[in-house]
Amino acid sequence: MRLYNTLTRRQEEFAPAGDTVKMYVCGPNLYAPCHMGHAMSYIIFDVLRRYLEYRGYKVRHAQNFTDIEDKIITRSQALGITIDKLAEQYREQFFKDMDGLNIQRAHIYPVATEEIPGMITMIEGLIAKGHAYEVEGDVYFRVTSDDDYGELSGRSIDDLQAGARIEVDKRKEHPMDFALWKASKAGEPAWDSPWGPGRPGWHIECSVMSLKYLGETIDIHGGGQDLIFPHHENEKAQSESYTGVKPFVRFWVHNGLARLSDTEEKMTRSLGNLVSISESLAQHGADTLRLFILGSYYRSPLTYTAEALAAAKRGVERLRTAARAPSPEDGGAPLDAAPFRQRFVEVMEDDLNTAQAVAALFDLAREINRARDEGRAIKEAQAVLLELAGVLGLTLSEEERAIAAAPFIEALIAVRDELRQAKQFALADGIRSRLEALGVILEDSREGTVWKRKD
Numbered sequence: 001m002r003l004y005n006t007l008t009r010r011q012e013e014f015a016p017a018g019d020t021v022k023m024y025v026c027g028p029n030l031y032a033p034c035h036m037g038h039a040m041s042y043i044i045f046d047v048l049r050r051y052l053e054y055r056g057y058k059v060r061h062a063q064n065f066t067d068i069e070d071k072i073i074t075r076s077q078a079l080g081i082t083i084d085k086l087a088e089q090y091r092e093q094f095f096k097d098m099d100g101l102n103i104q105r106a107h108i109y110p111v112a113t114e115e116i117p118g119m120i121t122m123i124e125g126l127i128a129k130g131h132a133y134e135v136e137g138d139v140y141f142r143v144t145s146d147d148d149y150g151e152l153s154g155r156s157i158d159d160l161q162a163g164a165r166i167e168v169d170k171r172k173e174h175p176m177d178f179a180l181w182k183a184s185k186a187g188e189p190a191w192d193s194p195w196g197p198g199r200p201g202w203h204i205e206c207s208v209m210s211l212k213y214l215g216e217t218i219d220i221h222g223g224g225q226d227l228i229f230p231h232h233e234n235e236k237a238q239s240e241s242y243t244g245v246k247p248f249v250r251f252w253v254h255n256g257l258a259r260l261s262d263t264e265e266k267m268t269r270s271l272g273n274l275v276s277i278s279e280s281l282a283q284h285g286a287d288t289l290r291l292f293i294l295g296s297y298y299r300s301p302l303t304y305t306a307e308a309l310a311a312a313k314r315g316v317e318r319l320r321t322a323a324r325a326p327s328p329e330d331g332g333a334p335l336d337a338a339p340f341r342q343r344f345v346e347v348m349e350d351d352l353n354t355a356q357a358v359a360a361l362f363d364l365a366r367e368i369n370r371a372r373d374e375g376r377a378i379k380e381a382q383a384v385l386l387e388l389a390g391v392l393g394l395t396l397s398e399e400e401r402a403i404a405a406a407p408f409i410e411a412l413i414a415v416r417d418e419l420r421q422a423k424q425f426a427l428a429d430g431i432r433s434r435l436e437a438l439g440v441i442l443e444d445s446r447e448g449t450v451w452k453r454k455d
Helices: 036-054 070-079 083-100 116-128 157-163 204-214 225-243 277-284 286-294 306-324 338-349 354-373 379-391 398-421 425-437
Strands: 002-005 010-013 020-025 058-063 132-135 138-141 178-183 198-200 218-224 249-255 440-445 448-453
Touching (some): 002 249, 020 036, 020 204, 036 058, 036 249, 036 277, 036 286, 036 379, 058 204, 070 083, 083 277, 116 132, 116 138, 116 178, 116 198, 116 204, 116 225, 138 225, 178 225, 218 225, 225 249, 277 286, 277 306, 277 398, 286 306, 286 354, 306 354, 338 354, 354 379, 398 425, 398 440
Parallel strands (some): 020 058, 020 218
Antiparallel strands (some): 132 138, 138 178, 178 198, 440 448
16 A cells, blocks of 8 residues: 655555554634534545455554643633533534544544643653753654754745744743743643643644554554644654654654645634534535545545535445345346455555545445346445445435435425415425325424334
C-alpha cells in the first residue's frame, strides 16, 4: 500500500514499524457540536483503519478529546457552566454522531485534563534539555532549538513567521515560540505546576497522549490539512526534542477541507459556515454522507451541496438495490465478482483512492443487475459487494434507507395534516395510500400521527 506522506511530500510504501499499526487521529475541541468538516476527516480515517484491518493488519487507534482550551473557557463562561459539564455534553454528542455515521470507535480516547501530570513531566524535560523556558509562570517552546522546525509544513521559521497571525509578546525569545504552559488568569480553571497555577497549551496534549498510549514513534498521525501548521508542526518539534527519537511520526496523513461553496473558506465553527453532523444525518443518513465524502479524493477540498448529496443518495439506492435483490435460483453460470474485488484492492492500495473504489462498486452493482436480468445466480457477487461496501463503512441496509427517507415522510405527514384540517380528505387519503404502497404505515391518534415501516 502506498500513502501520501505530508512530511516527504510524496507517496511512500506503507508498512507498520512493528506488528501493529499505531494510528493517532486528532479529535474534537469540546466547545460546540461537530460539523461535516469533522465528519469528512473522521470518515476518511475510519476507512483507512477499516482497509488496513481488511488487509490483515492489527491497528491500535487513539483519538484525543480537548476539554481545556481558550474557546472552551469562553463558551463555558458565556453559558454559566463548568468546563467539565460543557465538555461532557459535547463528548456525548460526539459519540452519538460517530455512531450515527457508522464510524468505528477508537481503542482509546484520552482526555486532556486527565493527562496534565504527564504534560508537566514532558515540559520539565523540555526545559531541562534547553528546548523550553519559563517566563512569569508561562512556559514556551524554543523553536530555534529544533533544527528541523518547519520541516513538516515545508517552510523556514522566517517564512512561517511572515505568514502567521501571532500576538506580539516581548517576553518570548522568538515570536514563533509557542506556549507549553499558560499561567492562570482570574476566573479560569487552573492546575498546580512547578511554574505556578495554570493550564497546558493546546499542542502539548497530543504529544503526551501519543507517547503514553502508542510509544515514541507512531506509524500514522491523521488530521485535516488545517492542522499541519501550527498544531502538527509543533507536536513534531516538541515530541522529537523531548524523546530524542526521530521520527515522531512515520506517515503524516492529512485530508482536504470541507466547505459550503467553492468561494468560501473551510467549514469551521468559529466562522459559523457549517452544517452539523446531527443535522446532516437526520436529512440524509450515514450511507449517503459516507458515499458523498468517499466519492472524492481524500486530499482534495470537498464542497457540501444539495446536488452532490442528492447524487450520493441515488448512488446508495443503486448499490442497495443490487446488494439486496433476490437472486435467481438456477440459470447459467454465477457472476464472478473476483475481478471487482481485485480492482477495489488495487485502487485502495494507491493512496486510499476511495473515488475509484466507489466506481468499482458501481460497476459490480451494474453487472449484478445485468446477471439477475439474465437469470444467473448472483448471491456470491452480492456477498462481495456487501463485503467491499463494508470496507468503506457502507451498510446498504433497509434501516439506513428508512433513516434517509425520514425527513421526507415527516414532511408528507405535515402536508396530510394540513389537508385534513382543510377537510381535503380525499387528498389526505391519497398521501396515506401512496405511503402505504411504499411500505410506510401511518397511525393516527389524539397525540398526532406516527409512522412505521411494514414488517
